[in-house]
Amino acid sequence: MAAELNIYAVSKPNEEAKLIGPDAYLQLVVTGASISDITRSVSYEADPSSIVNVSKTGHVTPLSDGSVKVIAKTSEGLSTSIELxxxxxxxxxxxxxxxxxxxxxxxxxxxxxxxxxxxxxxxGFKLSLLGFEPTEDFEYLVKEGRGRRLFPAAPQHSLLLRKGSGDLPHGGGARFDHDSWDYKAIVRWMEQGMPYGSPDDPKLESISVYPSSRIVEPGAEQQLAVSAFYTDGSVRDVTGIVSYESNQKEMGEVNQSGLVNMLRDQTGDMAVMIRYQEHVSVFQATIPLGVPTENFPVAKNFIDEKVFNKLKTLGLPSSEICDDTTFLRRTAIDIAGRLPSLQEVEDFLSNDHPEKRSQWIDSLLSTTDYAEYFSNKWAAILRNKRKGNTYTRGTQAFHEWLMGSLHANKPYNQLITELVTARGEIGHNPASAWFRNVTDQKERLQDTAQVLLGVRLQCAECHHHPYEKWSQQDYYGFSAFFSRVGKKKTDVPGEEAVFHNVGLATAKNPKSGENVKPKPLGGDELNIKPEDDPRLDLAAWMTSESNPFFAKMLVNRYWKHFFNRAIVEPEDDMRVTNPPTNPDLLDSLAGHFIKSGYDLKDLIRTICNSTTYQLSAIPNDHNAGDRQNYSRYFPKRLTAEVLLDSIDGITGSSTAFSGQLPGTRAVSLPDDSYNSSSYFLTVFGRPEMDSACECERAQGASLAQTLHLLNSKNIQDKLAGAGGSADKLSSQGERINEEKIVELYKRAFSRGPKEDEMKTAIDYINKKTQQAKEAQGKINEANKMAYEDLVWALLNTKEFLFNH
Structure with missing residues (x-):
């Protein structure tokens, strides 16, 4: 029966767990036959009982030297044991x-x-942030403040302990009690003379958590045990002194003892970050719903296999596949940034070919609309910002370079190599405009890491990253790749040429004073000759198939574009303490992308052809609250540019943009300068291109947006304009109203009107016409106004404003 249970304690591999010294402890973790945590529901017995004490929570403390067997028993009579x-x-x-x-x-x-x-x-009391500078903390605590904080002759009277325990007023309140291990550890340290430690003391190398992952029922609990590995080969249980943090507090909470409590009525994934000194580890919990999941739609590719496997693990059924009208409109918006034309709607809905969806995806990817839409996305991320009229040529050229690269399907690794290593003037090499937009070495290293690798290095500029392994040495090593970028004036006013400034590439760490050589993240310093451009080494490392960041970052970003939530969210914060909701999916997408030769169109094609992408946005009885696992399509509001273009389309109008040709779409605008002249683009959240984060684009709803759509002069002019939709439809006397209404619905929603919608529209038009007749007014004008009202009503619906 013992084999049906498992008991764990921190130890060296293949050795018994040890408690060394009177103040050591171990946290047991007991797992039941169903792989569930029963640490707190079993009873413990030590044989002999004189060696250790075991609490009801599985916390083991020593009583005397010797060997002991600790036995854990369930109420059903099952047992397991461990030697200590x-x-x-x-x-x-x-x-x-x-x-x-x-x-x-x-x-x-x-x-x-x-x-x-x-x-x-x-x-008046300072500590280093999260303890990353212990030598400074020792100075602050032991030597500053004239010794008032510590009283080694009577440690219990020290200000540090009296405030920390709540004996004296403290703005942070009581942090520990007198009987706690933490309080006693500080007392022991003072009794030992407040040592910093010996240079020969072992240094921490890494930490790990047990278990690292587990499927946990809603409302259940999971005890964690944390191991610390030191340079002398020793291993220590640090469960009680590490810090814990849940990344999804609405799904699960964790206390200071490492006990994770799952909340009821929640399903999905949550993670607990464990921090000890400069090291972090993560526990991941999957909380299943447990509903039968036999009837999934047919899987079309590896994406579906990975997503459906996760949904089956969760017991979370997916929605049905969306209908043709939804698919047509969804893909046109997501791939080409526009609504399908009336002709495209009619052709697609009348097409009976079994592969028509795949054919439609391919047709969208072949258009300039696709290239314009995605260059709009990349222009914002890469901060193609105009700063005065002297920048006009540069922003336009950079945007055209992006658009041409995307339309030609230039491999992503090649595109990024051209960007990061760009030299020369904008007229000959438009990619060099990025070095003008991202102005200095600091911005270049931070944007490169965040945009292209999903690593937010900003924190490591001043101190060790609080949620990652990156140190200041890593930060300045990465910065050194851009240390030899030079710029010089050209014959064109306001423009500069980028060149390699020959010299030894280094970046100075201001804290240590050391000149750090170029160093890839997680790699070793490079010895680069002064005449060689270090950016070439950076690009080669980034675009290598073995790079752990590059491909994953791109597929994660594109996944969010189509699903409104990244596999790692936020999409550009891919740290170990922010794990993916579906690691197998992320790995498979990245592997597929690399194998395809970094083919962006192939990636989009693969995503959009998947059953997962083609699921309906309509929830079933179980997945309405799912935002992590892609069991349905999650609607998203049209971006500012797409919405403006769509309103122009349904109203039959055109928005004029200064310096652009008539008919230019909003998604084709090259830079941020058009925001100031377009209240619509501003109020609907078009980014100012000040940040490399896509979060700069505001996608939330606001009262100002609602009022603008309801009664702004801008919208009213589009509705009433000569030659617009309402004007044309009302003047087409040879066509019946029913036919015109079908046309409007297909242009707005890619579908015809439902029976009640048709009746409401016809009744309204007839009512307005009859009122004009009775008032002996102008019937044609009344008919036009009726169509204006109808178009106004359509563009103010959620169905129009959102992509479903």
Whole structure:
């Protein structure tokens, strides 16, 4: 029966778990036969009972030296056991300040950015942010403040402990009690003379959490145990002194003891970040719904296999496949940034070919509409911002370079190599405009890491990254790749040429004073000759098939474009503490993208041909709240540019943009300068291109947007304009109203009107015509106004404003 249960304790591989010294502890984790945590529901027995004490929560503390068997028993009579050893019980172990004291400040929030860890400290007491500079913390704590904070002769009277325990008023409240391990550890440290530690003391190399992942029922709990691995080969249980943070508090919470509690009525994925010194680890929990999932739609490619496997694990049924009208409109907006034309709607709906959806996707990808729409997306991400009239040629040329590259389906690795290594003047090499838009070395390294690799390095400029492994050394090593970029004036006023400034590539770490050589993230420093451009080495590393960031970042970004949620969200924050909701899907997409030769059109084709993308937005009885697992399509509001173009289309009008040819679509605008002259683009959230983050684009709803659509002069002029839709339809006396209404619905929604919609529209037009007759008014004018009202009503519906 023992084989049906499992008991775990932190230990070296293939060795018994040990407790060394009187203050050591171990956290047991007991797993039941159904792979569920039963740590707190079993009873414990130690044999012999004189060696260790085991609490009801599985917390083990030593009583004397020796070997002991700890037995865990369930109420049903099942049992399992583990052998433990206690050594040096009579010898208190020396305390190391960085390893054991500083982590307590992090655990209790003392050195957070809102408390003593902020740059100026709090109430005269400062700590380094999250303990990343323990030598500074030692200085602040032991040597500053004239010794008032610590009283080694009577540690319990120290200001640090009296405030931390709540004995004295403290803005942060009581952080620990007198009986806690944390309080006693600080007392022991002071009793030992407040040592910093010896240079020979082992250094932390890494941490890991057990279990690393688990399927957990709603309302259940999971105890974690955290191992710390040191340079001398030792392993220690640090479960009680690390800090924990849930990334989805609405799904699960975690306490300071590493106990994760799943909330009821929630399904999906959540993660717990564990931080200890400069290292992080992650526990991932999948919370299933448990509904039968036998009847999934047919899988068309590997995307569906990965998504449906996850949905089956969750017990979360998917929605049905969407109908043709929804698919047609959805793909036209998502791929080409426009509504289907009336002719396209009629041709597609009358087409009986079994592969017509794939054919339609291919036709969209072959158009300049696709290239214009996606160059609009990339122009914003790459900050193609106009700064005065002298920048006009540059922003236009950069946009055209993007558009031409996308239309020709230039491989993504080639496109990015051309961007990052660009030299010369804009007239000969438009990609070089990026170095004008992203003006200095700091912006270039941060934008490159975030946009192209999904790594937000900004925090590491001043201190170790709080949620990642990146240090200041990593930051300045990456910065060094751009240290030899030079710019010089050209014959064109306001423009500059980019060149390689011959010299040794380094970046100075201001904290250490060291000149750091170019260093890929996670790699070693490179020795690059002064005459060689380090950007070539950067591009080669980034676009290598073995690069762990490059392909994943791109497929994650494009996945969000089509599904309104990335596999890793936010899409450009792909850190270990922000795990993907479907790792197999992300890995498979990245592998497929690399194997395709970094083919962007192939990636879009693969996504849009999947059953997953073609699922209906209409939820079933179980997936209405699913935002993580793609069990249905999630509607999204049309972007500012697409919405303006769509309104122009349905009203039969055209928006004029200064310096652009008549008929230019809003999605074709090259830079940010048109926002200031278009209230519509501003109020509907077109980005100013100040940031490399797509979050700069505002996609939320607002009162100003509603009022603009309802009664702005801009919209009214489009509705009433001569030659517009209402004007043309009302003047076509040879066509019946029913036919005209069908046309409007197909242009707006890619479908004909429902029976009640047709009746409402006909009744309204007839009513307006009859009122004009009775008032002996102008019937033609009344008919035109009726069509204006009808078009106005259509463009104010959620069906029009959203992509479904």
């Amino acid at each position: 050893t206690v050594e040096q019980f009579g010898t208190p172990q020396p305390i190391n300040f960085p390893n054991e004291i500083v982590p307590l400040f992090t655990k209790h929030g003392c050195n957070g950015g809102g408390c003593h860890g902020k740059s100026e400290g709090q109430n």
